[in-house]
Amino acid sequence: MLRGLDISDMLIIDRLELAFQPGLNVLTGETGAGKSILLDSLGFVLGWRGRADLVRQGAQQGEVTAWFDLPPDHAAHAILQEAGLPGGDELILRRINTVEGRKTAWVNDRRCSGEVLRQLSETLVELHGQHDDRGLLNPRGHRVILDEFADLGAAKTQLRAAWVAKGQAAKALEAAEKAMAAIRDEEEFLRHAVAELDMLAPEPGEEALLDRQRRSMQGAEKIRSDVLRAHEILGGNGAEAALSDALRWLDGAAEKAEGVLEAPMAALSRALVELDEAVDGIARAIDGLSFDPTELEDTEERLFAIRAMARKHDVLADDLSGFADTLRAKLEALDAGDADLVTLRRDLAAADALYDTAAAELTQTRKRAAKALDKAVSAELAPLKMERAVFETQVSPDTPGPEGADAVAFTVATNPGAPSGPLNKIASGGELSRFLLALKVCLSKDQTGLTMIFDEIDRGVGGATADAVGRRLATLAREGQVLVVTHSPQVAALGAHHWRVEKRVDAGMTTSTVTPLASGDRVDEIARMLAGDTITQEARGAARALLAG
Structure with missing residues (x-):
């Protein structure tokens, strides 16, 4: 207050x-x-x-x-x-x-x-x-008044939720249909690209591995001949054989040399052991440098194929596998799309049905409330000296929306036998004011504070x-x-x-x-309102009569 x-x-x-x-x-x-x-x-x-x-x-x-x-x-x-x-x-x-x-x-x-x-x-x-009664002349405000009278806040909240759900279902279906149309436009490309990628089957990190293998094989091809020559010179027909012959000859002369050959012979024995280890190591290296010439060709062919595929799709070579998964997912979506569309259409139909049911219930509630409002307003019109006026709330179909599918219009007939019509065509200014007051009395019964x-x-x-x-x-x-x-x-x-x-x-x-104004001042003020600037005793008497009720 x-x-x-x-x-x-x-x-x-x-x-x-x-x-x-x-x-x-x-x-x-x-x-x-x-x-x-x-x-x-x-x-x-x-x-x-x-x-x-x-x-x-x-x-x-x-x-x-x-x-x-x-x-x-x-x-x-x-x-x-x-x-x-x-x-x-x-x-x-x-x-x-x-x-x-x-x-x-x-x-x-x-x-x-x-x-x-x-x-x-x-x-x-x-x-x-x-000019508040102009709101009565606008039918768009009539539904608000009726809903306020019927206390439809909770029902309208439920209907708005159903309207939102219906809109969301429609948008989801529309988006899915657009996505499906876009996928169908590129279906031929997708199937061809996935087939190529599946045939190549690139793996993450494979390009770097193939590149290292290629460079290793190319380097081995250049050094293997030198390693082979070194193995021949140091092997059984080379230095090893010569050292063995020298040690054998020194061993035959050692008895007559009175010990002077023992140290050289020991050194030669040690050299033969080291030489043998070197020859074995070179042999193992030769085995490591050995490869099938076609293996290099195969490695290069796959490496170049992976790089060409990456350039074709404008992705990194390591991303080809993930790119293939993406394309494959699109194809799976396309293949499963019809089933998804069926589900989305079913969801939309269910949302439509839920909204239609809630809207229909709200319509029936409004029609019942319209009759109650007409009765309440009629009861208020009688004390306002409009006991012969007929007030009627019409509820008719309208374009569905978040607050229902109803149009509400207040019509009146102010004289007996006269046809009813819109407020703005039937009621005078004073009548409009009284209609508004009657409505406010009806609407304010549960308002506090x-x-x-x-x-x-x-x-x-x-x-x-x-x-x-x-x-x-x-x-x-x-x-x-x-x-x-x-x-x-x-x-x-x-x-x-x-x-x-x-x-x-x-x-x-x-x-x-x-x-x-105190009591006496009120008499003069009401007398002024009755008589104008010159206040007469008659006006004061009339004012006192009004104040006395």
């Missing part, structure tokens, strides 16, 4: 502080006195988008503060918690607008964005302005009808708080709290003030 509003340097308001109460609060005053400025200022602190030139002429900045009582179960608490803002049983909003147009906002003395203000405002205040503001909702009506409008507003305010800007004395007289808005000129400066 709105408890207070503090305004400084906004438009023609110098400084103004208002303390509102539960029940029906009425603001009256002559046209142009500044009543709309109060609403502009309240909308400013609530983050609503409105006029930009709000700062009073000559001031550097304008400031508005509003404070609200918050019961423990109020929806604003969740918004405060999500935004990381301090909560409590009181909510204080403050917003500043500089002459340059910069805006700064605080919630409970903590800086916040205008978006957070707007989210909070949806839970705090509901404004119905002079919400301040409703009506800006000249009684325009176009007078006399007993205006009195009826005032009484319905008073009924609406019994369980909460209603603020009404009015020019109707009948409505003003039914207010629990009354303020007069006045415009004054002092030293060439125009300012707007708001004064709370």
Whole structure:
């Protein structure tokens, strides 16, 4: 509930502080006195988008503060918690607008964005302005009103989920069909490429191995002849044989040499052992350098084939195996694609069926709610002096969407026997206002903690009808708080709290003030509304009669 509003340097308001109460609060005053400025200022602190030139002429900045009582179960608490803002049983909003147009906002003395203000405002205040009934003329808003009356939030959430699932299934099928079409376009290439790669069967690291083997065989071919010649010179027919002959000859002469040949003979024996080891090592080397000449040709042929395949597909030789797996996976997807498409089409059909079922249930719920709304509105029209009017909510098929497949339109017949038709063609301005009020009474039965503001909702009506409008507003305010800007004395007289808005000129400066009215002041104000500038005793008497009810 709105408890207070503090305004400084906004438009023609110098400084103004208002303390509102539960029940029906009425603001009256002559046209142009500044009543709309109060609403502009309240909308400013609530983050609503409105006029930009709000700062009073000559001031550097304008400031508005509003404070609200918050019961423990109020929806604003969740918004405060999500935004990381301090909560409590009181909510204080403050917003500043500089002459340059910069805006700064605080919630409970903590800086916040205008978006957070707007989210909070949806839970705090509901404004119905002079042209709010235009919403009744737009059928797109009628479904919103009906759904609010029927409390279809949970059902619409479920339907939106079904709509999203349906869209996702359709997108998945479309993407799969496009992917399949693309794969089919390259199917011939894929099958040929996979066959080539399968035939070659390259392995990671194989190119480097083949290159080393090739270079090794090419080098062996060049040095093997030299190693063979060395083996021949040192072998059994070469140095080894010569050393053996020399040792044999020295052994025959050793008996007559008196020991002088023992050392040379020992050295020759050792040399023969070392020479034998060298010959064996060279022989093993010759075995290692031996290869089939065709092996080099085979190695080179495979190496060149792998490199050519890598160039053909513009990948590294070591990546050919993985590339083949990728192509093979595409072919497998192609081969399995028909089965996948069948599954995706089945999923889409199931999603369609789920949405259609939920939409059909919502349609039936809306039709039942339409009858209940028609009955409720009709009951409210009678006290508003429209007991002969017929209000009907029509639910008809519409293009399916996230909120169902229904179009909702309010039609009326204001006179007995007259055909019903759209509101904008049948109802007058005053009738539209009363239809709106009847709807608001029906829609507000379960709302708590919400301040409703009506800006000249009684325009176009007078006399007993205006009195009826005032009484319905008073009924609406019994369980909460209603603020009404009015020019109707009948409505003003039914207010629990009354303020007069006045415009004054002092030293060439125009300012707007708001004064709370006591009982005697209320008599004069309502008399002014009845009689004009000259207040007569008859007008005061009529005012007292209105206040007496």
